[in-house]
Structures are given as C-alpha cells and as structure tokens.
Amino acid sequence: MNNQQIIKNTEAFVKNALKNAEGGHDWFHILRVWNTAKLIAKNENVDEFVVELGALLHDIADSKFHNGDETIGPKIAREFLESQQVEDSIIIHIENIISNISFKGGNFEQQFNSPELEVIQDADRLDAIGAVGIARTFNYGGFKNRPLYNPEIPPNLNQTKEAYKNSEAPTINHFYEKLLLLKDRMKTDTGRKIAAGRHLYMEHFLTQFYDEWNGKL
Numbered sequence: 742m743n744n745q746q747i748i749k750n751t752e753a754f755v756k757n758a759l760k761n762a763e764g765g766h767d768w769f770h771i772l773r774v775w776n777t778a779k780l781i782a783k784n785e786n787v788d789e790f791v792v793e794l795g796a797l798l799h800d801i802a803d804s805k806f807h808n809g810d811e812t813i814g815p816k817i818a819r820e821f822l823e824s825q826q827v828e829d830s831i832i833i834h835i836e837n838i839i840s841n842i843s844f845k846g847g848n849f850e851q852q853f854n855s856p857e858l859e860v861i862q863d864a865d866r867l868d869a870i871g872a873v874g875i876a877r878t879f880n881y882g883g884f885k886n887r888p889l890y891n892p893e894i895p896p897n898l899n900q901t902k903e904a905y906k907n908s909e910a911p912t913i914n915h916f917y918e919k920l921l922l923l924k925d926r927m928k929t930d931t932g933r934k935i936a937a938g939r940h941l942y943m944e945h946f947l948t949q950f951y952d953e954w955n956g957k958l
Contacts, residue, residue, distance in 0.1 A: 744790045747825045751797045754821055758801060763884050765877035766800055770868060774799065777864035781931045791831060791857045794822070795838040799861055814839045863932030866923045871939030874920060875946055882912030889913060890954065916947060 759768045778796040782789050798818045815836040822832045837853040842862050868874065882889070888911045896917035900908065910918070924940040927933040951957075 742826055747827060748790075748793050748797070750825060751794060751821070755797050755801060758817075763881065765880045765884075770877070771797060771800060773868050773873065774861070774864045777867055777935075778861050781860045781863055781929050784931050785856055785860055785929055787856045787860055791834055791838075792860050794827075794831070795835050795842075795857055795861045796864060798822075798835060799839055799842050799865060801839070811840065859928035863927050863929050863936075866926065867932060867935055867939065870920050870923055870936060871942050874939065875943065878915055878920065879912055882915070885909070887912050890950075913947075913950070916943065 755771055756768045759766075759771065762768070775793065775796040778792050779789070782792045798814075798821070801814050801817050801821075818835050818839055819832050822835060834855065834857065837855070838858045838861060841851050841853045841858060842865055869877065879889070887909060890913040891911045894911055894914065896914040897908075897910070898918060900918065908914075908918070920943060921940070924933075924936040927936045
C-alpha cells in the first residue's frame with residue numbers, strides 16, 4: 742500500500758472515530774491541525790508522511806475524554822497503523838508524537854522530541870489560540886460546566902500535571918494557564934509568525950472582556 746492511500750485511509754478512520762466528539766476536539770480540529778502542519782512542514786526538513794500521520798492521529802483518543810488515560814491514544818494509533826502495514830519504526834514515532842504533543846501544564850517536561858513532533862505541536866498549539874482558540878476554550882468550558890470568570894479565583898501558573906488535568910477553574914483562567922504561554926513555546930519560524938498575530942487577538946479579546954464585565958463599555 743502506498744503512502745497516499747495510507748493517508749487517505751487514516752483520514753477516513755479518524756473522521757469516523759471522532760464523529761461524536763466534543764466540538765473543540767472533533768474532526769474539524771484534526772483537519773485544521775493537519776492543514777496547518779502541512780503548511781509548516783513546507784519550510785522544515787521533515788518526513789512529511791510522518792507529519793501527516795501524526796497530525797491526523799494526534800487526538801485520536803484525547804486523555805481528557807478517557808478519564809486521564811494517556812495510553813489509549815497511542816494504542817489505538819498502533820492498532821490502526823499495523824492494519825495498514827506501516828513499518829514499526831514509523832509507528833513508534835507516531836506513538837511518541839501522540840504521547841508528547843499535549844501541553845499538560847506548565848511543569849510538564851517533554852520526554853521525546855523530533856522535527857516532526859515540533860511541526861505538529863506548533864500546528865496543534867496554533868489551533869488553541871486566536872479566534873478559533875477562544876471559541877474552543879469556551880466550548881470546552883461549557884462542556885465541563887465551568888464558570889466563564891470568577892475574579893475571586895486567580896489563575897494558577899504553578900500547577901502540577903495532575904492539578905492541570907483536573908482543574909475546574911473558570912474558563913478565563915485557562916488563557917493565563919495555557920493559551921497566552923503558547924506564543925513563546927513555538928518551535929518553528931512559521932509557527933512563531935502565525936502565533937504572534939493570534940496572540941495579539943487574544944490580548945484584545947481579554948481587554949474587551951474585562952471592560953464589558955466591569956461595565957466600562
């Protein structure tokens with residue numbers, strides 16, 4: 742089976758697997774990350790086949806929706822890729838990408854790195870900021886029934902990985918605990934350029950949000 746057919750089969754597999762997913766982590770999130778990863782990859786020295794497979798499978802079973810279990814995603818990806826006769830070295834690479842792509846709180850130390858992971862990670866993080874990032878953040882906050890904002894609950898920038906995963910803080914706190922930190926964590930030049938504009942958009946949004954909250958406008 743050629744690489745093009747494997748990509749096509751992976752697209753169909755992921756689209757079906759995520760057909761009932763939460764709106765911020767559904768097929769359209771995967772599609773945006775896939776397209777952005779391909780855009781970034783054009784300017785990087787990477788294996789584009791690995792980039793495409795990793796982007797398509799990076800959220801095949803997000804631990805947030807599986808009781809925090811981080812082993813399910815890599816397991817599902819391996820089973821699928823084995824069914825496509827993908828060589829084991831590539832499967833191991835995809836497993837490592839899935840296991841290490843997420844933010845997981847400010848104190849998490851990534852255990853694996855590769856140029857392909859950097860491309861996909863930038864693409865995934867770009868989808869967490871800007872206009873779409875804001876929409877996804879409030880969609881997930883509503884999904885978890887979190888308050889929009891509570892001035893009495895400040896952001897916590899020193900959370901452990903477990904505390905970050907189990908946080909029930911207001912949605913606005915997430916901007917400070919993750920989204921506003923992502924601009925400076927981009928690994929590629931293309932990622933950094935795109936992130937700068939999206940970061941500025943979020944800052945404008947927060948200024949407007951607080952003005953409206955406090956009755957200034």
